[in-house]
Amino acid sequence: MKKTAIVSCYFQHNYGSMLQAYATQMALDKLDYENETIDIAGFNHEIKKAKILYFAKASLTSDILISKLGMAKNVLIKKFSKNDYARLSKVRSDRFDAFGKKYFRLSSRYSSKEELGKKCDENYSSVLVGSDQLWLPGNIAADYYTLNFVPTTVNSIAYATSFGQSSLPKDSAKKATIFLKKIKHIGVREESGQKLVKKLAGRNVPVVCDPTLLFTGDEWMKIQKKEPIIKGKYILCYFLGNNPPHREFAEKLKKETGCKIVALTHLDEFVKSDEGYADETPYNIDPADFLNLIRNAEYVCTDSFHCSVFSILYKKEFYTFRRYNRNTRQSTNSRLDTLFKITGIEGRLLAGDEKIVDCLNIKTDFDEAHKKLAGVRQQSYEYLKVALQDEGSTDL
Numbered sequence: 331m332k333k334t335a336i337v338s339c340y341f342q343h344n345y346g347s348m349l350q351a352y353a354t355q356m357a358l359d360k361l362d363y364e365n366e367t368i369d370i371a372g373f374n375h376e377i378k379k380a381k382i383l384y385f386a387k388a389s390l391t392s393d394i395l396i397s398k399l400g401m402a403k404n405v406l407i408k409k410f411s412k413n414d415y416a417r418l419s420k421v422r423s424d425r426f427d428a429f430g431k432k433y434f435r436l437s438s439r440y441s442s443k444e445e446l447g448k449k450c451d452e453n454y455s456s457v458l459v460g461s462d463q464l465w466l467p468g469n470i471a472a473d474y475y476t477l478n479f480v481p482t483t484v485n486s487i488a489y490a491t492s493f494g495q496s497s498l499p500k501d502s503a504k505k506a507t508i509f510l511k512k513i514k515h516i517g518v519r520e521e522s523g524q525k526l527v528k529k530l531a532g533r534n535v536p537v538v539c540d541p542t543l544l545f546t547g548d549e550w551m552k553i554q555k556k557e558p559i560i561k562g563k564y565i566l567c568y569f570l571g572n573n574p575p576h577r578e579f580a581e582k583l584k585k586e587t588g589c590k591i592v593a594l595t596h597l598d599e600f601v602k603s604d605e606g607y608a609d610e611t612p613y614n615i616d617p618a619d620f621l622n623l624i625r626n627a628e629y630v631c632t633d634s635f636h637c638s639v640f641s642i643l644y645k646k647e648f649y650t651f652r653r654y655n656r657n658t659r660q661s662t663n664s665r666l667d668t669l670f671k672i673t674g675i676e677g678r679l680l681a682g683d684e685k686i687v688d689c690l691n692i693k694t695d696f697d698e699a700h701k702k703l704a705g706v707r708q709q710s711y712e713y714l715k716v717a718l719q720d721e722g723s724t725d726l
Contacts, residue, residue, distance in 0.1 A: 332455040334365040346636025353541035369436040384471035418613040425616040447479035456485040463494030467502040476509040490519040515717035522664040534726035538710040547643040558626035566627035567593040571653035574603040575682035645696040673699040
């Protein structure tokens with residue numbers, strides 16, 4: 331029997347990226363579909379080259395350009411520097427690699443996208459792309475997560491795939507119009523993505539939940555330690571953006587509650603405001619440990635979508651901050667808006683200048699949020715079942 335191939339960013343050293351990729355594998359396992367994740371090692375150079383060309387040619391806004399330059403600088407620092415940051419970053423990187431090796435079932439290695447495309451019909455009944463921000467302009471230019479390599483004889487599915495922004499540049503939109511009409515079954519993660527698909531391809535597609543939400547907090551226990559890996563009462567801080575007010579909020583929360591601050595620092599790049607505000611900054615944390623840290627925290631402060639997801643699953647007193655202050659085309663805030671809408675959670679999306687006492691008085695009915703999640707979870711599984719069986723369209 332042919333397998334289902336998963337096209338994901340399983341290799342990305344980011345807690346949310348790796349956990350959602352693993353959740354996609356878990357979901358197919360739960361539905362009894364034999365599956366494997368496409369190993370991109372043989373043609374990753376193709377993808378990287380196309381993305382570099384895109385960023386070299388694109389007319390970028392200053393905030394995106396600065397972000398890319400910062401990441402490029404960060405790669406050089408990690409590679410050539412011998413300071414503590416470089417050393418500790420390698421500790422974290424090794425933990426990510428070990429997690430990936432342990433949990434992902436990878437395909438045999440394909441030497442190129444062309445070879446993968448030629449062998450799709452022979453090896454796979456379906457190819458599923460998802461989820462995360464795989465339809466960002468750079469990824470559209472790289473032309474892998476678009477599934478254009480999949481022949482028409484093979485079922486193609488997008489599960490909870492995200493554009494990562496509310497609109498696309500003209501050239502990216504033109505390419506998206508083509509591949510969005512070709513993929514047989516499309517389910518997106520955000521309402522903004524739903525609107526984009528309608529605008530670009532004329533298709534009414536459903537919003538489905540992020541794959542990490544397909545499972546309860548109890549179901550996620552199977553990969554993590556039961557005992558807390560950090561002793562004592564703590565505030566977990568997981569910030570990807572460089573926003574000092576968010577760290578200052580955590581410090582005020584510490585003063586008010588007496589809990590120490592445990593922070594995962596310098597995640598995508600070296601961030602100056604990560605220095606000095608936390609009591610503990612562990613680096614030997616893999617994605618399973620990340621769940622343990624959230625589950626056992628007294629409070630969680632974050633600007634991360636997936637950290638917010640797991641905070642909800644574990645009924646934590648959490649505060650989420652918008653990583654992007656401006657409502658630019660490149661802002662990825664829409665996924666947070668969708669998450670809070672489907673769970674019915676209000677008041678936990680902050681700016682950072684709120685009074686701590688007021689925030690501590692925010693009440694959330696997590697039981698009701700979980701009931702709403704159960705409904706969305708069921709609808710999302712139904713979408714997946716129909717898409718995998720390829721019995722008619724999953725369009726609305």
